[in-house]
Amino acid sequence: xxxxxxxxxxxxxxxxxxxxxxxxxxxxxxxxxxxxxxxxxxxxxxxxxxxxxxxxxxxxxxxxxxxxxxxxxxxxxxxxxxxxxxxxxxxxxxxxxxxxxxxxxxxxxxxxxxxxxxxxxxxxxxxxxxxxxxxxxxxxxxxxxxxxxxxxxxxxxxxxxxxxxxxxxxxxxxxxxxxxxxxxxxxxxxxxxxxxxxxxxxxxxxxxxxxxxxxxxxxxxxxxxxxxxxxxxxxxxxxxxxxxxxxxxxxxxxxxxxxxxxxxxxxxxxxxxxxxxxxxxxxxxxxxxxxxxxxxxxxxxxxxxxxxxxxxxxxxxxxxxxxxxxxxxxxxxxxxxxxxxxxxxxxxxxxxxxxxxxxxxxxxxxxxxxxxxxxxxxxxxxxxxxxxxxxxxxxxxxxxxxxxxxxxxxxxxxxxxxxxxxxxxxxxxxxxxxxxxxxxxxxxxxxxxxxxxxxxxxxxxxxxxxxxxxxxxxxxxxxxxxxxxxxxxxxxxxxxxxxxxxxxxxxxxxxxxxxxxxxxxxxxxxxxxxxxxxxxxxxx
Amino acid sequence: xxxxxxxxxxxxxxxxxxxxxxxxxxxxxxxxxxxxxxxxxxxxxxxxxxxxxxxxxxxxxxxxxxxxxxxxxxxxxxxxxxxxxxxxxxxxxxxxxxxxxxxxxxxxxxxxxxxxxxxxxxxxxxxxxxxxxxxxxxxxxxxxxxxxxxxxxxxxxxxxxxxxxxxxxxxxxxxxxxxxxxxxxxxxxxxxxxxxxxxxxxxxxxxxxxxxxxxxxxxxxxxxxxxxxxxxxxxxxxxxxxxxxxxxxxxxxxxxxxxxxxxxxxxxxxxxxxxxxxxxxxxxxxxxxxxxxxxxxxxxxxxxxxxxxxxxxxxxxxxxxxxxxxxxxxxxxxxxxxxxxx
Numbered sequence: 113x114x115x116x117x118x119x120x121x122x123x124x125x126x127x128x129x130x131x132x133x134x135x136x137x138x139x140x141x142x143x144x145x146x147x148x149x150x151x152x153x154x155x156x157x158x159x160x161x162x163x164x165x166x167x168x169x170x171x172x173x174x175x176x177x178x179x180x181x182x183x184x185x186x187x188x189x190x191x192x193x194x195x196x197x198x199x200x201x202x203x204x205x206x207x208x209x210x211x212x213x214x215x216x217x218x219x220x221x222x223x224x225x226x227x228x229x230x231x232x233x234x235x236x237x238x239x240x241x242x243x244x245x246x247x248x249x250x251x252x253x254x255x256x257x258x259x260x261x262x263x264x265x266x267x268x269x270x271x272x273x274x275x276x277x278x279x280x281x282x283x284x285x286x287x288x289x290x291x292x293x294x295x296x297x298x299x300x301x302x303x304x305x306x307x308x309x310x311x312x313x314x315x316x317x318x319x320x321x322x323x324x325x326x327x328x329x330x331x332x333x334x335x336x337x338x339x340x341x342x343x344x345x346x347x348x349x350x351x352x353x354x355x356x357x358x359x360x361x362x363x364x365x366x367x368x369x370x371x372x373x374x375x376x377x378x379x380x381x382x383x384x385x386x387x388x389x390x391x392x393x394x395x396x397x398x399x400x401x402x403x404x405x406x407x408x409x410x411x412x413x414x415x416x417x418x419x420x421x422x423x424x425x426x427x428x429x430x431x432x433x434x435x436x437x438x439x440x441x442x443x444x445x446x447x448x449x450x451x452x453x454x455x456x457x458x459x460x461x462x463x464x465x466x467x468x469x470x471x472x473x474x475x476x477x478x479x480x481x482x483x484x485x486x487x488x489x490x491x492x493x494x495x496x497x498x499x500x501x502x503x504x505x506x507x508x509x510x511x512x513x514x515x516x517x518x519x520x521x522x523x524x525x526x527x528x529x530x531x532x533x534x535x536x537x538x539x540x541x542x543x544x545x546x547x548x549x550x551x552x553x554x555x556x557x558x559x560x561x562x563x564x565x566x567x568x569x570x571x572x573x574x575x576x577x578x579x580x581x582x583x584x585x586x587x588x589x590x591x592x593x594x595x596x597x598x599x600x601x602x603x604x605x606x607x608x609x610x611x612x613x614x615x616x617x618x619x620x621x622x623x624x625x626x627x628x629x630x631x632x633x634x635x636x637x638x639x640x641x642x643x644x645x646x647x648x649x650x651x652x
Numbered sequence: 653x654x655x656x657x658x659x660x661x662x663x664x665x666x667x668x669x670x671x672x673x674x675x676x677x678x679x680x681x682x683x684x685x686x687x688x689x690x691x692x693x694x695x696x697x698x699x700x701x702x703x704x705x706x707x708x709x710x711x712x713x714x715x716x717x718x719x720x721x722x723x724x725x726x727x728x729x730x731x732x733x734x735x736x737x738x739x740x741x742x743x744x745x746x747x748x749x750x751x752x753x754x755x756x757x758x759x760x761x762x763x764x765x766x767x768x769x770x771x772x773x774x775x776x777x778x779x780x781x782x783x784x785x786x787x788x789x790x791x792x793x794x795x796x797x798x799x800x801x802x803x804x805x806x807x808x809x810x811x812x813x814x815x816x817x818x819x820x821x822x823x824x825x826x827x828x829x830x831x832x833x834x835x836x837x838x839x840x841x842x843x844x845x846x847x848x849x850x851x852x853x854x855x856x857x858x859x860x861x862x863x864x865x866x867x868x869x870x871x872x873x874x875x876x877x878x879x880x881x882x883x884x885x886x887x888x889x890x891x892x893x894x895x896x897x898x899x900x901x902x903x904x905x906x907x908x909x910x911x912x913x914x915x916x917x918x919x920x921x922x923x924x925x926x927x928x929x930x931x932x933x934x935x936x937x938x939x940x941x942x943x944x945x946x947x948x949x950x951x952x953x954x955x956x957x958x959x960x961x962x963x964x965x966x967x968x969x970x971x972x973x974x975x976x977x978x979x980x981x982x983x984x985x986x987x988x989x990x991x992x993x994x
Contacts, residue, residue, distance in 0.1 A: 495931065501950075507684075582811045608939075
């Protein structure tokens with residue numbers, strides 16, 4: 113009998129809370145500000161939720177998607193360079209020089225080519241791409257050439273010396289035969305001038321796969337007149353020229369002069385420039401050379417398609433960062449983490465406050481209550497920002513540590529108010545009757561008092577979300593945030609310290625700030641509408 | 653309960669809490685890393701920092717002295733904890749591991765920068781809030797009130813550092829980058845410590861101005877809204893109606909009846925805001941490279957300079973405790989109801 117009555121009470125307690133919540137929901141949707149707030153939150157939530165669909169990139173892996181500080185595509189004139197990816201997969205042999213007894217076989221493979229050398233002697237092949245890239249934009253600043261090739265000695269043959277040298281060529285400049293004069297000022301005031309052909313750049317590389325950087329190449333790369341003795345396996349074509357300069361000072365100046373030329377700028381000289389690539393494969397096997405000890409050598413060179421990536425100066429929805437990462441990706445993943453983590457941390461904080469507030473309020477005046485009050489006092493006195501910085505240094509700068517400190521230090525405010533409410537509710541009639549029916553303390557707190565507090569808790573959570581997100585962002589700005597967290601705080605931190613302000617990269621500065629303002633406005637508007645409903649004293 | 657007893661009780665309670673807070677800091681910074689490393693004393697970050705410094709032969713002698721002075725060879729709990737507490741309670745922070753100078757001297761030369769910024773950003777927002785809040789309350793329901801309230805809610809919603817970033821972007825970087833004109837200085841070349849001539853002082857003021865502007869925008873909103881709500885709810889009380897019915901004009905009603913009643917809650921919330929302003933000001937100083945104590949503490953933190961870190965923590969905690977204590981005393985003075993315990 114007693115049990116039946118108490119379950120009935122419990123149901124009524126919970127349903128009371130739920131009906132109250134439903135009532136509030138109806139009232140909230142009547143308020144214009146609340147609707148605006150909720151829709152702001154929803155926009156961010158939808159953006160964040162659809163993030164994997166809206167962008168192919170990851171916010172954590174720093175993929176380079178375009179040039180650094182690329183402008184948003186919609187804000188750039190159509191002449192500004194866009195991303196161009198060109199895969200060169202057809203090759204033809206343009207020139208072959210064979211001396212001695214070498215048998216050369218050139219095979220087409222899928223997308224690339226394969227050259228097989230057999231015998232002793234010297235062979236050099238110039239293989240060029242059949243098509244070229246006609247560059248349609250204003251000059252871009254940087255490009256990325258990805259080459260991959262593989263060399264293997266044939267079974268049972270001795271090891272020959274070889275070189276595989278990839279060259280990128282501006283067709284127009286080479287056809288016009290233009291030369292560039294380089295002036296080198298020596299420390300004693302003398303000026304040396306020398307001329308190098310324009311538009312030919314060698315991709316200095318080692319044997320395995322990797323990205324090629326562009327170096328100047330001028331030593332008649334396409335013309336081999338004498339059998340070259342090459343160190344195995346590769347060498348920088350600049351090296352022999354520079355090393356041939358005896359004076360170390362002049363040597364330094366010359367290599368410096370080459371370093372100052374932007375090869376990408378010259379290759380992408382103007383609109384309509386044509387770009388192609390050439391691969392120079394050299395093979396040398398001399399039985400008379402006692403150092404080489406090559407008798408009847410054999411070599412197979414397999415070359416994969418060449419991928420040329422010209423990094424656009426205009427990219428995507430929101431351009432790129434100083435590292436060439438996509439801002440749009442970071443922005444929408446930032447919205448996701450702001451909404452999800454903000455709500456989660458705010459909820460946990462409020463639940464902690466609820467537990468402490470309930471216990472303190474229900475046992476008001478007892479030893480427990482006093483110790484909780486003391487605890488809240490202590491936490492109130494802890495300066496949070498110095499603490500969070502220290503915790504980051506000692507235990508690692510992770511989101512979890514930051515949020516742990518936040519939760520541990522943010523609950524007392526709510527607990528104090530919940531304690532007051534609980535004290536009032538404790539003396540209400542239904543609590544008294546539940547007590548009389550023998551319900552335990554926890555049962556009364558959780559099933560009878562807590563449901564009454566639900567509207568206040570919802571209000572509390574909603575109002576706490578902006579604080580959570582701002583806290584993380586502020587810590588990020590101090591440099592103590594999680595460097596791998598995909599949050600708006602990290603975006604702001606990077607934008608501020610990586611020169612976005614000086615470069616006036618508005619597409620990088622404004623989104624995280626606008627996102628934070630939108631989020632805060634959404635939750636504050638919603639929260640204020642809730643407040644007016646939950647606390648009727650403010651109703652006008 | 654008399655006023656004296658009340659103040660004494662409050663003082664004892666606050667002092668106890670203060671000591672516990674200082675202990676917590678020691679435990680988090682010194683004891684927990686050692687516990688996390690399984691009781692290995694070498695994991696103590698302070699010892700590690702000292703070892704790094706001792707690699708420089710100039711300091712190896714001094715390190716021995718420091719280790720003795722801090723008792724770093726003794727067990728952390730309770731010996732070092734008690735020593736730390738004793739030193740910190742009398743503001744004896746020792747010598748900075750990084751700059752090799754007494755911490756108090758280092759703090760003293762930076763204190764004017766911090767204090768000037770704090771006092772302005774604490775007092776001026778209240779003054780603005782008081783005037784604008786009362787103006788809004790007088791015009792409640794009118795467009796002026798709505799505008800003030802909405803603006804104050806919006807600025808209060810944003811943290812100070814975000815306002816500072818916006819101010820820097822719009823008023824310092826944007827004019828500089830687009831037109832080559834400086835309205836406000838970029839937060840790059842910080843003023844030197846120690847003012848020697850008028851030119852330096854002017855640069856200091858100019859350098860501080862975006863920080864002040866941002867702080868005033870960020871921290872006035874809360875006050876305006878809060879004071880307006882207080883005054884509006886006070887003005888709905890019966891005694892105001894009575895005063896007005898008596899024929900008193902609105903102006904003197906406000907001055908003689910409403911404002912005295914509004915004062916105690918403002919004082920108490922000022923006490924509660926001071927630590928928040930302090931926290932916000934840390935970020936301000938670091939963003940702006942302002943040569944105050946928070947920036948100094950920030951650098952100390954990066955070098956694991958425990959004496960400076962503990963000094964900064966102690967000062968911030970002491971500031972909170974003191975402001976709360978003063979607030980309670982002032983409350984007793986201006987609101988006799990508190991004394992009676994009701």
